Amino acid sequence: MQAANEEQVDKTQINLSKLSEIKDSMSEGESELRAVKRMLGGLSYVEIAHLLNSSPPKSRQYLWNLIDPDSHAEVIQELPEDVAVQFVKNMDSQQVAELTESIDVDDVADILQKLPEQIMQEILEAMSAQNRSRVEMVLSYEKDTAGGLMDTDVITIRPRFTLDVVMRYLRRHEEIPPSTDQLVVVNGDNVYLGTLSMSKLLTSDPNISVREIMRTDVDAISVDMDDGKVAQLFEQNDWISAPVVNDIGQVLGRVTIDDVVDVIIEDADHSLMGLSGLSENDEDTFAPLLKSAPRRAIWLGINLLTAILASSVINIFQDTIDKVVALAILMPIVASMGGVAGSQTLTVVVRGMALGKIGASNRNWLLMREIMSSLLNGLLWASALAVLTAWWFEDIRIAIIIAAATMINLITAAIGGTLLPSLLKRLGVDPALAGGVALTTLTDVVGFMSFLGLATVFYR
């Protein structure tokens, strides 16, 4: 009855300690198995999903088999697609088809799209005609558009209804779909006319008509709209739900905030994961080795190539290094300072671009600020580095060289960090994915080149 604060706060800990218990029981006998089953019975769907999500592959499958099959649909609905697919793969089409009856149609579509084409077809064929046609409609749209995100459980009303009629119509429903904060007003051809908020419905005179109080100033979302744009509209307008229409304005379904939250998290993860060369698929922390290793291998391979490129720059100055070994000792500092400054600029710019805040009109200002920032920080740290180097190697020349090279590399980092993302985007490459590598390559090459190049001139 009262707020069970601590219990909620430590839900994670409870779940994970339960996981330990369950793991201990796994190797034991029959009676332990019953104990695990009882434990699972005491958890909510959300808690079971979190438990599965936090389990390594083997325990995951083991737990799944112990869950009451009647809860499978509800638990699947709470799991990330990647994890859900792992269980669906091992079920027969008939079972899956039955499950999908009680899962939101957009989530069903997401899971099916991750299965091999043939299995997907088998499952679709096993579905009831009504369910299949709903799923097939969502499947016909790209996953990352409003169409791929929408549900079809939208309540539509006509403008001529009085509020009293609307109320009686609602009362005929067993229940109203979750996240219904507004009803969608359509004409006889199912074309979108406006919305009527539940709050307006409840506070207005029951005898007036929908037409008199419906909102018509908010556009419906087009079924082709990119899901990132949908999320931006929801976030900016604090929407709970929004109707989705086709190109002639007919209402197809609605997008709800819970699905939008998932998009927002995925988009943020995309930038975060992308900077380390991971895909959003890596959101499954406990993906099996053979699924996670190959993705990493590609990124390491690309990095190997760029590192070799940087080394071949050093190779040019072999003779200079041979003469002054201090250069070899100091050169990583110049490259590293450029790398750090560059990644700071890059992160700000990539994030700003993802939020639609950067365009031709303000890019110059941003470039100037980043250059000025590099100049100021360069003056500070390049001087510190010069003093330290002069003291360490008792050589004023190398101190001047390293300070100059650091300045050059910091400014390169500012320019590269600001301009590379839009350049990559224009080339059709995702800046969140390729930006980090491209920039580090740039700052490594320029760092080594400027430091060793200046040294070659000075120590001739």
Add this chain to the structure above:
Amino acid sequence: MQAANEEQVDKTQINLSKLSEIKDSMSEGESELRAVKRMLGGLSYVEIAHLLNSSPPKSRQYLWNLIDPDSHAEVIQELPEDVAVQFVKNMDSQQVAELTESIDVDDVADILQKLPEQIMQEILEAMSAQNRSRVEMVLSYEKDTAGGLMDTDVITIRPRFTLDVVMRYLRRHEEIPPSTDQLVVVNGDNVYLGTLSMSKLLTSDPNISVREIMRTDVDAISVDMDDGKVAQLFEQNDWISAPVVNDIGQVLGRVTIDDVVDVIIEDADHSLMGLSGLSENDEDTFAPLLKSAPRRAIWLGINLLTAILASSVINIFQDTIDKVVALAILMPIVASMGGVAGSQTLTVVVRGMALGKIGASNRNWLLMREIMSSLLNGLLWASALAVLTAWWFEDIRIAIIIAAATMINLITAAIGGTLLPSLLKRLGVDPALAGGVALTTLTDVVGFMSFLGLATVFYR
């Protein structure tokens, strides 16, 4: 009336091109000024906020002065706190106090907290008594708790009411607060008893009492709960709003999904920004130079120290490098491969920890998978690197040395990436902020140490 798809899709572009136009007009005469004002008049609050948010500091202030003062409150409400504060700072306390009357109380608290203590007090004193007491209540809770996140506009009802009474009570409201998907049921002491969803209210028989259909199985949120936990609960349970209670269960207010979405975005940004040593305050892409440069300076300074540490490792092996200059050319490759592998592991682990998925029960499995992943990828790329090096320097010894050092560093990266974040957390250091630097230092030091150390042994 119909879906204005393209218009919405390209809102950003339109806004930013408007920004160009406005900028062009800024340097021109009186008549241009009127043109800008007209343009602004045609934009929604959300669009104006986006425009301000995408403007460098000078244009920002210029635009602000041209906005109809009657819209100031609505626009402020749509701006990130960092940007909102810049405008509030330049207003007198009386003006600010008036503005706050029409802004959500949690947003007012967020903005006030960013102002100097004295100005905050002046503004509070200028407020109406009722508004001040609401704001002061929210201010009394930590910003990153449910208390700092809540609004006070919650509608409470009693369990003995019939639904018909509730409906008539709602109809007496001018309007129902946005995001009201449920009413909160309390007893005479305002203690939380349960919730009544609007959907249930609309579909049930008007003659039954609230008690008969209210939900009592969902706990209210404690006012002290960490905002990250609040976000997790909202995300997992697909909530729209949730009541907030004090330690004796009295209802203080409610948290709504729009504020939770902001928390989710901030948390994700925190991980992303943290890995480059930026704070979530850097979310203002167009922060002035003197605000953004000092934050970056600290990070560059820390990096300088760790880079010098790595260099001092190289310094130990000065004689070996003097003998074999190829070592200087190749050593950045070993360090770089470790850095990339480590940042991949780190990103997965930091993100998994933020989502509450990693604990003592599954850390070992994760560690083993990461080590195995490094072994597999190490075998692949270390061999490739060995072949290339043997061919490049025509020296089989250096090929073996670099392959071995790369393997050592990749495994170090896997272990460090998995264990460092929990170690840092136990030391009270934020892993999202310090993890990247700590790990790069580790992989640099181990990379140089193993490569040059092995070479010293082999080339003795």
